[in-house]
Amino acid sequence: MIRTSVLATLLLIAVSPALPASTLDVKIGYIGTIEKTTTISLLEMPASNAGLAGAQLAVDDNNTTGKFLNQSFALQEIMLNGEDDPAAAVQKLSDAGISLIVADLPADALIKASDAGRERGLVFFNAGATDDRLRQDDCKMNVIHIAPSRAMLADALAQYLVWKHWTRWFLVFGSHEPDKLFADALRRSATRFGARIVQEREFKDTGGARRTDTGLVQIQSQIPLFTQSAPDYDVLVTADESQVFADYMPFRTSQPRPVAGSAGLEPTSWDASFGQWGALQLQSRFTKKFSRWMTAPDMQAWTAVRMIGEAVSRTNSADAKTIASYMRGPDFAVAAFKGDKLTLRDWDLQLRQPILLADGRTVVSVSPQPGFLHQNSELDTLGFDRPDTKCQLK
Amino acid sequence: MRLRFVLGIGLAVLFANSAEAFTAYVSNEKSNTVSKIDTDSWKVTKTIRVGQRPRGIAYTKDQKYVMVACGDDDTIQLIDTHTDAVVGSLPSGPDPEFFTAGPDGKLLYVANENDNTVTIIDVPRRALIGAVQVGVEPEGMVMSPDGKILINTSETTNMAHFIDPVKREVVASVLVDQRPRFAAFTPDGTELWVSAEVGGTVSVIDPVKHVVEHRIEFAIPGMRSDAIQPVGVNITREGKLAFVALGPANHVAVIDIKTHKVLKYLLVGQRVWHMDFTPDQKYLLTTNGLSNDVSVIDVASLKVVNTVQVGELPWGVTISDH
Numbered sequence: 001m002i003r004t005s006v007l008a009t010l011l012l013i014a015v016s017p018a019l020p021a022s023t024l025d026v027k028i029g030y031i032g033t034i035e036k037t038t039t040i041s042l043l044e045m046p047a048s049n050a051g052l053a054g055a056q057l058a059v060d061d062n063n064t065t066g067k068f069l070n071q072s073f074a075l076q077e078i079m080l081n082g083e084d085d086p087a088a089a090v091q092k093l094s095d096a097g098i099s100l101i102v103a104d105l106p107a108d109a110l111i112k113a114s115d116a117g118r119e120r121g122l123v124f125f126n127a128g129a130t131d132d133r134l135r136q137d138d139c140k141m142n143v144i145h146i147a148p149s150r151a152m153l154a155d156a157l158a159q160y161l162v163w164k165h166w167t168r169w170f171l172v173f174g175s176h177e178p179d180k181l182f183a184d185a186l187r188r189s190a191t192r193f194g195a196r197i198v199q200e201r202e203f204k205d206t207g208g209a210r211r212t213d214t215g216l217v218q219i220q221s222q223i224p225l226f227t228q229s230a231p232d233y234d235v236l237v238t239a240d241e242s243q244v245f246a247d248y249m250p251f252r253t254s255q256p257r258p259v260a261g262s263a264g265l266e267p268t269s270w271d272a273s274f275g276q277w278g279a280l281q282l283q284s285r286f287t288k289k290f291s292r293w294m295t296a297p298d299m300q301a302w303t304a305v306r307m308i309g310e311a312v313s314r315t316n317s318a319d320a321k322t323i324a325s326y327m328r329g330p331d332f333a334v335a336a337f338k339g340d341k342l343t344l345r346d347w348d349l350q351l352r353q354p355i356l357l358a359d360g361r362t363v364v365s366v367s368p369q370p371g372f373l374h375q376n377s378e379l380d381t382l383g384f385d386r387p388d389t390k391c392q393l394k
Numbered sequence: 395m396r397l398r399f400v401l402g403i404g405l406a407v408l409f410a411n412s413a414e415a416f417t418a419y420v421s422n423e424k425s426n427t428v429s430k431i432d433t434d435s436w437k438v439t440k441t442i443r444v445g446q447r448p449r450g451i452a453y454t455k456d457q458k459y460v461m462v463a464c465g466d467d468d469t470i471q472l473i474d475t476h477t478d479a480v481v482g483s484l485p486s487g488p489d490p491e492f493f494t495a496g497p498d499g500k501l502l503y504v505a506n507e508n509d510n511t512v513t514i515i516d517v518p519r520r521a522l523i524g525a526v527q528v529g530v531e532p533e534g535m536v537m538s539p540d541g542k543i544l545i546n547t548s549e550t551t552n553m554a555h556f557i558d559p560v561k562r563e564v565v566a567s568v569l570v571d572q573r574p575r576f577a578a579f580t581p582d583g584t585e586l587w588v589s590a591e592v593g594g595t596v597s598v599i600d601p602v603k604h605v606v607e608h609r610i611e612f613a614i615p616g617m618r619s620d621a622i623q624p625v626g627v628n629i630t631r632e633g634k635l636a637f638v639a640l641g642p643a644n645h646v647a648v649i650d651i652k653t654h655k656v657l658k659y660l661l662v663g664q665r666v667w668h669m670d671f672t673p674d675q676k677y678l679l680t681t682n683g684l685s686n687d688v689s690v691i692d693v694a695s696l697k698v699v700n701t702v703q704v705g706e707l708p709w710g711v712t713i714s715d716h
Contacts (some may be wrong), residue, residue: 064510064530065551068567278549278573281489281507281531306550313552313569335550335572335592339642340620378618 023072026062026318028308029101030055030077030301031086031094031113032128040247046295051104051127052077053290054298058305060289062312069313075305080109087116089204099320102304104128104297107138114143123320125304128297132185135348135384139391145350146304146329151184152383153267156191156355156367157237157260159381163369166258167195170227172249173239175204179262183239186261193372197237199230203245204252223252230255237261264359267367270299271358279337303336303351310334339366340379348391352379416672417714418679418687419460419473421448422705425678428462429704430478431679433672433713436690436700440476445471450492451710454517455499460712463490463504470504470515475714485522487513492533496559497541502713503559505532505546512546514559526562528555534577534588543601547574547588554588554599566604570597576668578627578636580651589624589638596624596638599652607655610638617643626668628692631675637691639666639680646680646689658696662689668710 027073035046047053055075062073076096078089087107093101094117101117102125103110111134113352118140126134126145135149148156161167167192171246173183190197203226227236227249236253238261240246246263258264272293275283282302286294294302311323311332326332333341338354345352357365368374372381380386417436421444422429428448430440445464452461453475460473470484470493486493489508495501495517502515512532514524521578529551536545538558544557547570554577556566571593578587579601586599598608612622623641629651630636636649645659646666663682671678671693678691681704688708690700 061530061550065548065553068529068551068553068555068564069569278507278531284489284508310552310572333572333593335552341592341594342573377620379620 023070024312024316024318026066026071026073026074026100026312027098028055028059028073028305029096029098030075030104031080031089031093031101032077032104033080033082033109037243039243040245044243044247046297047290049291049296051289051297051301052079053286053292054294054300054302055102055127055305057286057289057298058309059304060369061285061302061306062309064297065309065313067278071312071316073305073309073312080105081351086110086113089113090122091115094122099123100308100323101125102127102301104301107131107134110134111138111140114140121123121320123324124170125307127300127304131181132384135350136390139348139393141348141349141393142324144304144307144324144344145348146307147300148269148353148355149350149383150182151188152350152353152355154182154185154189155192155382157265157267157357158186158193158195158359159367159369159372160265160365161235161260161349162193162195162236163371168197168231168233169197169235169237170230170233170257171197171200171237171239172203172227172245173200173243174242174246175202176242176244178241179239179244181213182241182262186237186239189313198233201226201230203240205242205244219248220252224254227252228254233257235260236264238263265357265364266359267355268296268358269353269355270294270296271356271363273358273361274337274356274363276363277337277339282337300337306336307334338384341385344375345380345386347386347389347393348384350383351394352377354379355382399481414672414674414716416716418670418672418688419451419453419462419712420679420681420704420708421451421462421710422686422707423447423449423683423709424707425705426464428460428473428703430709431702431704433677436702438702438704440478441705442473442480444473444480445469445483449709450490452493452495452712453714457715459592461493461502463493465489465507466489470502470707473687482520484515484517484520486515486689487511487522487525492535494535494544496537501559503537503544503546503557505535507531507533510548512544514562524562526557526564528557528564529553534587535577536577536579538579538586538601539581539583543709545577545579545586545588547577549573549575549591552590552593554586554597556601556604567651568597568599568604568606570599570606571595571609574691575625576627578629578631581633582584585651587627587629589627590639591623591625594619594622594624596627596649607635610645610649610654610655610656612638612640612647612659614643614645614659615641617645626666626680628669628671629679630671635693637669637678639669641665641667642667642684646678646691660691660696660698662691663687663701670711670713672713673715679711679713681711683707683709 529548571590
């Protein structure tokens with residue numbers, strides 16, 4: 001109640017450019033990795049500023065808003081190489097007076113970073129790691145998850161496939177840890193929404209090159225062999241975050257079947273082809289500034305920095321504690337071109353969000369799908385709902 | 395053939411007695427067309443091919459033209475209301491979505507979504523004469539009844555900007571809820587209503603003090619709150635009632651201006667965005683994007699009395715003065 005009335009007062013504050021000269025400076029840190037991922041498709045090769053670019057654009061957007069509120073935003077980034085210590089990066093940003101950090105890091109590095117910042121009251125925005133454990137057993141009070149979890153991505157795909165009545169799945173998963181984790185999420189989704197996995201096969205990464213000068217000839221005959229003799233199925237679902245085989249599946253399976261998961265119809269937080277709900281404007285701003293398409297990591301980082309901007313404009317504070325508690329509270333919402341307002345789940349600090357299903361050319365659909373109902377928010381049909389949570393925020 | 399003709403005359407006479415006939419033009423965002431509706435027969439009498447992605451639409455003050463913002467063509471086209479032909483265009487700046495005219499109709503103020511600017515156009519000269527920098531993704535535009543203050547809403551900045559049209563600068567900004575789409579003044583100019591599509595509210599702002607005095611919230615039984623996304627706001631001439639289009643909630647809220655209380659929710663077509671009154675204030679027309687139609691609300695009885703099929707994704711509507 002008290003919070004509501006304080007907030008109401010804040011909302012009533014009028015703002016004009018003629019405010020006193022003291023500007024509120026908001027410093028945001030960004031920790032990313034210099035990715036050296038290899039992909040099957042040249043189009044999928046990550047840009048050197050993947051993620052970071054989204055954060056930079058959101059700082060511009062926050063500053064456009066900030067000039068009317070006498071608030072100024074700045075970003076300081078640290079890009080880690082393979083062996084660099086994330087804790088040292090956190091220390092460095094903290095010494096520079098930064099207490100809000102957007103992190104596009106793998107799960108273990110994120111845990112190291114957030115633990116290093118805990119004593120100093122730093123708040124982290126997970127803009128990269130989809131690992132379910134970060135929202136479950138390994139959840140933390142000072143980590144807010146902007147990236148959707150694997151469970152959310154798998155649920156979004158499963159709802160659509162079930163809506164299509166493509167309920168018999170042939171699941172092919174890769175041999176790396178992230179592939180297996182995504183396969184786990186897909187199995188969970190199949191059980192939740194009534195799909196049946198009629199066959200599972202592992203596609204082993206034997207360490208070969210993704211691209212060779214004459215490789216297509218071999219792939220064309222290998223994939224039909226790999227996918228033959230399966231029980232009758234409706235859709236081939238792939239779990240291949242390591243990008244070893246999934247992109248080889250469409251049009252090459254033994255039986256003529258659609259492909260989904262890590263290739264074909266993919267669940268994602270963003271797609272460069274998406275223009276609905278005003279998204280066209282964000283896509284144009286991004287392309288104009290960076291001369292490339294906006295990807296999911298860019299969108300996740302943009303959303304993280306916009307959330308900070310939104311909380312700062314509502315609270316008129318640059319204090320990490322104030323900002324985080326406002327975000328966790330009932331009055332926080334951010335608009336991010338998904339048709340719905342995005343809010344935080346108070347049980348695991350995951351951002352509720354619709355998930356796009358993209359085929360590489362267009363967005364085919366947006367989940368949650370019609371008919372998947374929920375007593376509070378249909379967005380909570382994606383991922384770990386309150387009754388499923390193992391998270392104890394500390 | 396003859397029978398239909400006679401019947402046609404009969405119907406026309408019948409309706410002519412009950413209401414004056416006006417002309418409505420509806421922009422169809424996906425079809426790249428404008429539908430012309432006769433408010434007597436409630437029929438589409440013509441479909442006019444225009445530029446790409448037509449959205450904001452309004453008559454010029456002299457009623458000689460209908461202006462339609464074609465965002466993907468970076469222009470505002472002029473439709474001659476006698477011939478219904480596109481006869482010219484205005485230099486609108488990039489991606490025009492919505493616009494409003496100054497009191498004498500000479501100047502046009504355009505929200506350019508991609509550019510964080512409001513562009514000022516001299517309509518008779520068809521020339522771009524100035525620009526004002528505003529927040530991220532400008533959208534809603536309205537001039538105060540006395541013509542002294544221009545309002546622009548910016549969707550990602552979440553503000554209503556107060557612009558001095560003479561000095562051409564922002565003189566004040568007021569934070570509202572997320573994604574403000576539309577702004578409307580009460581006829582006496584004492585209240586500015588701003589809808590927030592994602593926030594799900596309408597902020598009632600005191601335009602002198604620049605503060606939000608009330609926030610109007612909506613609740614439709616059986617409808618999840620996220621689906622309630624207010625966009626268009628139209629206020630009756632005598633300032634008694636406000637109508638708020640609630641987007642994918644498929645309803646228009648009727649609000650008592652004095653008490654700021656919702657009196658009624660009217661079921662219209664799907665994803666209702668913009669609206670306009672007939673000049674006699676008897677009817678309010680709403681554009682329903684997902685059902686490709688226009689609902690006709692009878693203002694006196696607060697009932698939906700008709701539906702007119704138009705093009706794909708109808709966006710905006712403007713109605714003639716006579």
